[in-house]
Amino acid sequence: MLKKIVLFLLSAIILLSVSGCGNTDRNIHSEKTEKQPEQSAENMEESLETDYADNHSNHESPGLNLSELSIKISSDEKEAVFQLYDTKAAEKLYEQLPLVLDTENFRNAQWMFYPPESLPVTADEAYHDGIKGELSYYEPWGDVFILYEDFYAGDEMHRLGICTSGTEYLESFDGTVTLEKLESSAEDQxxxxxxxxxxxxxxxxxxxxxxxxxxxxxxxxxxxxxxxxxxxxxxxxxxxxxxxxxxxxxxxxxxxxxxxxxxxxxxxxxxxxxxxxxxxxxxxxxxxxxxxxxxxxxxxxxxxxxxx
CATH class of the missing domain: 2.40.100.20 (Cyclophilin)
Structure with a gap:
């Protein structure tokens, strides 16, 4: 009888260990792929995990060249200017402007919005450790997002550009945003x-x-x-x-x-x-x-x- 109890306990321990291992690969955006358009940000926050504090010191360098393209994003008379990276994805976003889009908040760190057409990102633009002021794209959902707080993601995000002015207004971009091309004057050029x-x-x-x-x-x-x-x-x-x-x-x-x-x-x-x-x-x-x-x-x- 004692032998049966011991065997039963060993089986239970092994089963729990296997079950536990199945959850070790969770990261911020791995569950993000299950998101439906109507899912609330509150529900998403409950299902996602982050450990930004442990990773912030290892911020990744973009390793990308900035282009001459800049865009203006505004909301309620407040505006910010972003300089885009020299990538196909950033160029594709630029070609779709002007746009007026509704924003969604994600984890009290970013404003998300959905351009009409998807963007052709590559591995070169991928990163995990985001800093306030970055304009990025999350391919599984097809959303462009603005970081108004530092943010770490276990899954890959893709850089589109950086904020060069108006960073202090980003947190207030709630509701609707207008995206426009910022045409350069002769003086700017x-x-x-x-x-x-x-x-x-x-x-x-x-x-x-x-x-x-x-x-x-x-x-x-x-x-x-x-x-x-x-x-x-x-x-x-x-x-x-x-x-x-x-x-x-x-x-x-x-x-x-x-x-x-x-x-x-x-x-x-x-x-x-x-x-x-x-x-x-x-x-x-x-x-x-x-x-x-x-x-x-x-x-x-x-x-x-x-x-x-």
Missing amino acids: EEHRMGKQMRIMVDEHEIVFELNDSAAAESLYGQLPFQVEISDYSDDEKIFYPPEGLETSNTPLADAKTGTLAYFAPWGDVVMFYKEFGSYNGLYELGQVISGGEYIESIPKGTYIFEK
Whole structure:
């Protein structure tokens, strides 16, 4: 009798182990494929799982080139601009514009909407670890979505573009959104050809920085011209405080070298490095000096004007 009980218990343990193994492969979007159009976001949230906190430190680099195509997405007089990646999927979305679409919320992190035609994504655009401000596509459902919070997915999402302005409005895109092509003016085209530049005159010397395409650099560029006080900090940098703080979403962390222009978010100051520095928590890259870098170290403390 004792032998039968032992055999029964062993069988039960094996059965439970097999059953448990069947659930180990669940991830965020594996159950998303079962979604029906009428299924509520609340029900989806109950059926999905995420572990973003454990994966956020391993954010994946897009490895994609940005195109010259930009779109504007607006809702209730608030708008954001997205620059699209140079991919067939992003181009296909662009060709379908203008569109007016209803949004659905997913896991309090993204607004989803459905373009009329599906997008031809490839493995090159796939990622799992999303950052606020990314425009992406989820192929199994056919939805385009905007991340207004950082988001980790166990299944593959596909990048379409990044928000270059208006990131602060994304969370309020509830209800209906309008997607439009953002046609470039002659001035915009010239700016794109030459790059966004910021310059300062020190005595008779001009120092010119070329800004990158990040949200923080865009925010700084949009404030030009401005007058600020430049001062020394440590033995490798000059700093100043822009009129307004900078939006750091979609902005790369800095690995500062001689001539790097950076933003230290905890203090809200812009840093001009005249020696190699490296990286530091909260230090974001804005651009690099392209002319007059040898004069940064000798800038006297005082008030200066930065211009485009």
